Structure formats: structure tokens, C-alpha cells
Amino acid sequence: MRSTGDGLATGGPYPPRGTLARATSEAGGGPAQEPPAETIGYRGPTACAATGITYRQLDYWARTGLVEPSVRPAYGSGTQRLYSFRDVVVLKIVKRLLDTGVSLQNIRTAVQHLRSVGPAELARMTLMSDGATVYECTSPDEVVDLLQGGQGVFGIAVGVVWRDVENSLSQMHGERVDTGETLVGHNPADELARRRNRAV
Numbered sequence: 001m002r003s004t005g006d007g008l009a010t011g012g013p014y015p016p017r018g019t020l021a022r023a024t025s026e027a028g029g030g031p032a033q034e035p036p037a038e039t040i041g042y043r044g045p046t047a048c049a050a051t052g053i054t055y056r057q058l059d060y061w062a063r064t065g066l067v068e069p070s071v072r073p074a075y076g077s078g079t080q081r082l083y084s085f086r087d088v089v090v091l092k093i094v095k096r097l098l099d100t101g102v103s104l105q106n107i108r109t110a111v112q113h114l115r116s117v118g119p120a121e122l123a124r125m126t127l128m129s130d131g132a133t134v135y136e137c138t139s140p141d142e143v144v145d146l147l148q149g150g151q152g153v154f155g156i157a158v159g160v161v162w163r164d165v166e167n168s169l170s171q172m173h174g175e176r177v178d179t180g181e182t183l184v185g186h187n188p189a190d191e192l193a194r195r196r197n198r199a200v
Helices: 019-026 044-051 055-063 085-099 104-116 119-123 140-148 158-169 188-199
Strands: 040-043 126-129 134-137 154-157 174-176
Touching: 040 044, 040 085, 044 055, 044 085, 044 158, 055 085, 085 104, 085 119, 085 126, 085 154, 085 158, 104 134, 119 158, 126 140, 134 140, 154 158
Parallel strands: none
Antiparallel strands: 040 174, 126 134, 126 154
8 A cells, every 4th residue: 555645545466465473473473462452541641651752752643543542532631642552553653653743634645544553463563664654564575676667765563563572561550441440560670579579
């Protein structure tokens, strides 16, 4: 899929989907399955810590509809937004696109597209950009075509972002949507401190 300059649009012909997924698996395993969005949510500060964005950015993106929390939006004062795992992945991708100078209009179009595809398709997608236009590549051949054409300057392998977010969130607190129970992440530093305390 290629962008026309004002958003993502179809292009081709390209090799069948799944080639990049197989290459990723052979190189060290694909991303794990997405936690069910309806059972686990992450509060704003956790989403910020996992993606490297500021709370001001997170709040602005939610209020302008760029990336809204899909688990629970904020209903007035006192309520906490809850972001799904997939939301956090999209937040990290948006930050990377902004850091490379992609326009907000093209990022909005890319976000809409990212939200429209299933988790398996999302995980094997590569986004390429020349700093202005965003292209979707679903096979290594498409990436090579863009690079040979001089269009692609940088790429974002969504599967790699997925695993980065997964690793970050595993060390942070989540929240069960149905009960509000806090799910404590596994932080190796905390475990080391507990062992030291037991040894004293």
C-alpha cells in the first residue's frame, strides 16, 4: 500500500502478504499476541512512560482525536483514561513519525489505517516515509522498491515497536477494566531489591 501524498492509498502489484512476518519469525520470533483490549487498560502516565511522550502530548492527541483511548475515554474531571496495548503501540508510532517531520495530516491518515487492520496484519507491517509521505509495506520486496526509487528515507517495523511496547508494559502497572484491580508489572530492579532485603 502506498501513499499518494495526502494519505495512504492502494498500490501494487506486490508479493503476497506474510513474507515480512516469516522473515521476522526467522530473525528471532514475531510479536506475541495482543492482550484483550476489553480486560486490560493502561493509564496515561504508563502510556507516556512506555512510549517516551509527554503527558501534554498524550492529552492533546486524545482531545484532538489523533489517538483516543479505546478502553475508556475521560468523562469530565476525576476519570482516568485507559489505553489498550494496541493504543500504546500506535502512540509510539505517532511519536516516531512526528520526530521525523511527517505532517500531522498524513499521520492522522496513517493512524486511521493502523486502527482499521487486524493485529496480525499490523504486526507484520512496515511503515516507510520520506519525511512527508507515509507508505505501507507488507513485504521486503516493497521496501526494496521504495529504497531503489529514492522515496523511502526511514522505516518503522511495527512488529519491533510492538515488542518494545510489550517489554516496557510488562514492567509497569496495568488495570483490569472489569474490577479496577491494579496489575503489577514485573520490574527486575524491584525483584533485585526484594532479594537484597531478604538477604540482610
